[in-house]
Amino acid sequence: MPVVELRTHRVRVPLHTPFSTAVRTVDHVEAVLVEARDEDGRSGWGEATENWRVTGASLAGIEAAVDGPLRAVVLGRDPDATEPLTRDVGRAVQGNQAARSAVDCALHDLAAVRLSVPLARLLGAGTLRVPTDVTLAAGPAERMRSAAEQRRSEGFDVLKIKLGDPGGDDLRRLKEIGAAVGPGVRLRIDANQGWTPKQAVRLIGEFEQTGLDIELVEQPVAAGDFDGMAYVTARTGVPVMADESVWSPADALRLIRTRGADLINIKLAKCGGLRPARQLMALAEAAGVGVVLGSMMETHVGTAATAALAATARPGGLLPDLDAAWWLSRPPVTGGMVYDGAELCLPDAPGLGITGLAHTA
Known part of the structure; x- marks a missing residue:
């Protein structure tokens, strides 16, 4: 049952209290949630957050990486083969750590879902x-x-x-x-x-x-x-x-x-x-x-x-x-x-x- 879909979902969630550091102040989080689905309709989830000041990741850049080279690596592959699959995800693009992390986590989550065990286990x-x-x-x-x-x-x-x-x-x-x-x-x-x-x-x-x-x-x-x-x-x-x-x-x-x-x-x-x-x-x-x-x-x-x-x-x-x-x-x-x-x-x-x-x- 291969991975048949890699979807992205933009979310914007307000904070209950503004958060300030020496680098920036934020009052909300903007992120791309990545959903990896297999043939049976089971889903695994990952996240990449926009962060211009630290990682340089943008929503548009995350979506471009996921919808392009990362999707090409993942679709049709066996999600139970987590090690070689996530290794190839890591090699698919230079930089773009947040996008790679979202896909990597979604694949690990999907593998755990397919085994009916918590990801931590x-x-x-x-x-x-x-x-x-x-x-x-x-x-x-x-x-x-x-x-x-x-x-x-x-x-x-x-x-x-x-x-x-x-x-x-x-x-x-x-x-x-x-x-x-x-x-x-x-x-x-x-x-x-x-x-x-x-x-x-x-x-x-x-x-x-x-x-x-x-x-x-x-x-x-x-x-x-x-x-x-x-x-x-x-x-x-x-x-x-x-x-x-x-x-x-x-x-x-x-x-x-x-x-x-x-x-x-x-x-x-x-x-x-x-x-x-x-x-x-x-x-x-x-x-x-x-x-x-x-x-x-x-x-x-x-x-x-x-x-x-x-x-x-x-x-x-x-x-x-x-x-x-x-x-x-x-x-x-x-x-x-x-x-x-x-x-x-x-x-x-x-x-x-x-x-x-x-x-x-």
Whole structure:
């Protein structure tokens, strides 16, 4: 029963609260959902999100890649042969990681649906519940403090703090947040490339002196500044995580060789899907580099695919960074994942448990 159709669906979903970083502010998510169907009418789902400032992906570009070379690779192929099929998807186009990821995830989801098992189980997971941190969007110190108090009351004990906003007082913001949440809350700092190497070292040193439980600092300097990443990593006692610097195994190897990061943030939309993400995870483990599985600002479809992979991780590792869909006012699909406090719950249903598009999408 080959793949007989590869469809694209545009969705636009508002956020319940605007989301700001050092790079951009958004109040909605625009994405292309990809649906792979077999002869029996069973569907698998994937997602590619428009993101001009980080991935460069556009809705038109995603649709062109999916409707053209990616569809040509997939149609008529056996969806149960996931490994060779997704390998060929990865080779079909240069760049276009978001589009490749959407098709890769849709094919993995379809394979799980055909076996009547959750996608997480197909990938080797022993659980369908995945804990997550939650992000505090960049803004004035008082507003971030209020948001931290609210997230803490909702059960989140790991907060990812967006700093690096030019002209902002990052130290004051951090102190306000720390005072609001008190002990027992771990803090992750994400500068989104907002600092110079010397500025990063100075600020991280000041952060350490606060006595707060700072778990890591993410992407302190520009994505392409590998020397700067190494400079910061060598001069701070707080673990440094690379995000925008890592798109491929070649990027990860460069960071490993230069000791440019203690951890890497693997995102499907950056690396091209579940297959390459698993390769990056294996590479990091072999090199003794930590991993956090994260997501772009995307919907329940893309977030759930990453959660299915995160569910395979060994217990005791760092929490995934999978609050993206938590910010949405509603899901664009029926069925699928839900949030339960600080945990993401995958349904005990075939694939991702998605039954179709929501009528409000």
